Amino acid sequence: MAADFELTFLGTGTSVGVPVIGCPCRVCHSEDPRNKRTRSSIHLRSGDLSILVDSGPDLREQALRENLTKVDAVIYTHSHVDHVVGFDELRAFCWHREEPLPLHATAECMATIKNMFGWAFSEENIYRGYIKPAPKIIEGPFTLGHLEITPLPVVHAKADTNGFLFQSSGHPSIAYIPDVKRVPEETMPLLRQADILIIDALRTAPHPTHMSTDEALEVIAKAGVKRGYLTHLSHESDHHELSAILPDGVQVAYDGLKIRG
Template identity: 55%
Template sequence: MTLTFLGTSTSVGIPVIGCNCASCRSSDPKNQRMRASVHLQTDTHSILVDSGPDLRQQALRHDLIKVDAVLYTHCHLDHITGFDELRAFCWGREEPLPMYSSKACLDELARIFSWAFSPSNTHKGYIKPKARPVGGPFFLGNTKVTPLPVMHASVETIGFRFDQDGQPSIAYIPDAKEIPEPTFALLEGLDHFIIDALRPAPHPTHLSLPEAVEISNRIQPKQTWLTHISHETDYRAEEAKLPENIRFAYDTLQLD
């Protein structure tokens, strides 16, 4: 099982259009961040989590030519507007492409991309989605996928936990402000915990860096990776203050 960080930024990416801050002017490749998304390759499935506006570039960079399922955390635009790029993963498929998320998110996808979900979408070469609402754990091949409900502004949002016998367990929560108590119970015994950590200062809808560290300390995973990073974060300066088991993720990072 291999997880690849396709993107690790917040909604505007880094560098930010029109910004001359140190992060946006940096030549450090780890400061070149596309919108947040990950890809999980198991022994049976190629799984994409979210399809943000940078999907085409991300797929080309990683030679991603096959996707068996798409998991959506929520319907904010920085997580869904690469939707049309998914047609490239439908050209060689006979069956529709399964898309897993909350019913609210899938309903919003069907509203925004109504042409794709319409019964009249029979044209060869178009994306053919298959909505699969999730209300609890499900399996993709040998991998157990557990939805992780979290609070993120007023939008219903879920992260995902991945478990497979003999493989490290992984949880991915890119957008959150608060983790409800029932979800904490689903985060026990993790090897890798990937969590939103927008910036050092508090934010009304995202976890700050100190808040993410506090959650990691409570869960006690073997390793925590911080994602959904803002250009307001000097990741090198901030990472130097963190324990070894909490690191900043970056685009192209792979967990094998």
């Protein structure tokens, strides 16, 4: 029997979140809760397994909102601050663990995390209550519980960046790419294995390191997925207005939205 599966959008915002500090725009002052966007991250539950993708600066708020009490592994997409700087909040998930917490990342991303939080990786980190990381370098597909996880290399600024394809027997396969400007041709065949694609769509206007709405829609169509979700959204996109212009099968993601399989 296939394990129960659930994906939760912990955050769907860009690096500064929405509302933006000091911004007078109507989206930042919107009363629609779907326009309140913390930094992008997802949580996956597969049976009893609890997986976090990225540990952004809003992790504490996100975990409290979703009553997240256990994390069995963390997977990192890349080393940018809005995806790693909530690292210290992971200690709450280490207090009741006897084993170190597995952290999966590329060699470049892991080196950045170790440089930023060197104390956690030190041999002198012997105190209970501190984060005890178990670094796992991503070099290809790997498995966590019932989930088969395939890295999806993409182009995003100068950072070594991955999306991920999550596959589990009996459930829709989901590709998650929160930060991307271009999907290389060699990655497209992997995207075509997905039933659902969650992808970066920062704003309607072009951006040098993130996809625009039209660019994201083009990749969704090219991948031929059944459903698409737009994430990593800025304050230039109003949830209701953006939803109104999207094709059938594509939705605007929002904080707290769940996909169950």
